[in-house]
Amino acid sequence: MKENDLKSLQGKVTSLRAEGKYKETIEACYDLLKRGEESNDYKSILVAHLNSAASYYCIGDIEEAFRCITAYDEVCREYGDETDHLNRHNVLFLLYEYNKDFTKAKSTLDKTIALGTRLQKYNIVSNAYSNYSHLYLAEENFEDALEMGRKGLEAAKLHCPPSVILELRVKLNIAQAYIGLRDFEASRRLIDEIGEQPILDSDSYIRERVQFHMLQGSWFSHQGFYREAFEWLSRAKDLVNRYDDIYLLEEIQRERCRLCEQIGDFKTGFYVQKEYISVLLESRKRELERTALQLEVKHSLADLKKKANTDHVTGLPNRHRLESTANQWLKEAADRYENIVCIVVDIDHFKCINDQYGHLFGDEVIRDVTEACASVLRGDDLIGRYGGDEFVAILRGVTLDVGVRKAEQMLEAIRNLSIHCGDTPVSITASMGVADNREGEVLGFNDLFRRADVELYKSKQSGRNRVSVGSQLDGQQVQI
Incomplete structure (x- = not known):
């Protein structure tokens, strides 16, 4: 500003x-x-x-x-x-x-x-x-x-x-x-x-x-x-x-x-x-x-805070709340040597969907995808809209392997969506990248997101509709 x-x-x-x-x-x-x-x-x-x-x-x-x-x-x-x-x-x-x-x-x-x-x-x-x-x-x-x-x-x-x-x-x-x-x-x-x-x-x-x-x-x-x-x-x-x-x-x-x-x-x-x-x-x-x-002031401020931290299309936490919450979790995780996993989700060919079926339908797709992803997460996991057709899930206290399995389940849930524009069925897939904080080594959301976003880019480069994760053991990329 x-x-x-x-x-x-x-x-x-x-x-x-x-x-x-x-x-x-x-x-x-x-x-x-x-x-x-x-x-x-x-x-x-x-x-x-x-x-x-x-x-x-x-x-x-x-x-x-x-x-x-x-x-x-x-x-x-x-x-x-x-x-x-x-x-x-x-x-x-x-x-x-x-x-x-x-x-x-x-x-x-x-x-x-x-x-x-x-x-x-x-x-x-x-x-x-x-x-x-x-x-x-x-x-x-x-x-x-x-x-x-x-x-x-x-x-x-x-x-x-x-x-x-x-x-x-x-x-x-x-x-x-x-x-x-x-x-x-x-x-x-x-x-x-x-x-x-x-x-x-x-x-x-x-x-x-x-x-x-x-x-x-x-x-x-x-x-x-x-x-x-x-x-x-x-x-x-x-x-x-x-x-x-x-x-x-x-x-x-x-x-x-x-x-x-x-x-x-x-x-x-x-x-x-x-x-x-x-x-x-x-x-x-x-x-x-x-x-x-x-x-009245308390209720008004509560509404303002909710609007300031909520994405208006999905009702999920927005980027600001994602970053602030994840930063707090990562700070606590560093003190406890706790593992945190970040999953970045991007809807495949979303621009084409918007161009062909319109932005209102595009918003419907976004809502359905986020609901599908949220349905396989735990109650205390955090999922929010990062921007456009990109979403982020943050999982506390899980290993990288568990995070990958959750990403696979999210991907399958998206594949199984039954979405129609009028009478026309529309197939939806997504690409995902997964990374973790290496048990407290990563201290900020931006760093953790960047690691997962690199893996997301690899998924897209390899044909989309898949999960990519960087292996901690041998440094090799793993695609599912």
Whole structure:
């Protein structure tokens, strides 16, 4: 595949994820991964694994997300640059945070901060410190949360060009840490400073505005001003409805219910409780939808994998699956000194059959021949279409003599086929070549296939409709 085509597919994957089309992203990543592996384009492989991991995270399939990031890690360690490693740390943090594994999440943030500092990517360093601060807030460790927030603010100030929103996000955590430490004067000063930022009026940063309103509510609530806190949380609720974050809305409604109890306003509390129940029901509905999406993605990928590995005419494994499976078997055979036999089958005069009877009939012949060959093989033998009218069978744990007998049986089964084009009987024969891996000496499919293909050529040169095998004992060709 051309380099420009791969870059185009990388861009498609990134765009789909940015648009929140996670099922389509995962499917496109599968295509990018396959093409990247075929072209030995490691950047494409990394992009595919990384975007798959992020997409699985977004649909809640954390197990698959970890599997993708593990695959990413293996490629990244050998072929990735420092930016690729930084991306790996960022995704790992999300996964660990989701699983509430704060120890591993912090360890990942340490690596992000160290690498980001070395690369002078201060926006990433600032976000890492901000995430660190957020974890400490969740643990109610407000002193460490404050320290990490201050470091995040220092990193944000080093970012070029200056970023107001980067600094604001860190300040939200710093102010919350001050509230936790009950330093209401320092938190008030910072809250007022944040509130003066014009960027909060932008529709691009509604989530930050929601967090600011929740911060105001927290400031009042911690001092016992529950009615003022309720008003700020109500404003946050109205804002969050604009961008449909059901999980943040659930948090806000839970706090509003608590504040109603503190105020003693049971009438308002009744309506807030009803709203909260509606949010919970919607939240559970979303969870069910995410579960359904996970299943849909799994089935879709299973279909894609099947199509990618299956010949559409015969339903047998295609060349790609033949090669990958045989390579794995040969690798295992080398460790165990196990014998593997390869039989290459080619239908005699198949071009003439296509020319005389048409390609549809030719496809029928191909299906009948492969069924005849498969009928004499063992259940754990592998047979697939290599291309055109050529097929390959791979037999594990058998001697060369046994492989030759199987080839003879396949040849006889093909000779006995009763195929008609209309009322016209059509005689079908095939030529075959047989070779083995010499009990582990042959390590790759291409080498093994080449040996069998040489024997196939000898069969054709000797008149077709026969089996040819190179004898290991005397080096002489044997024809049957």
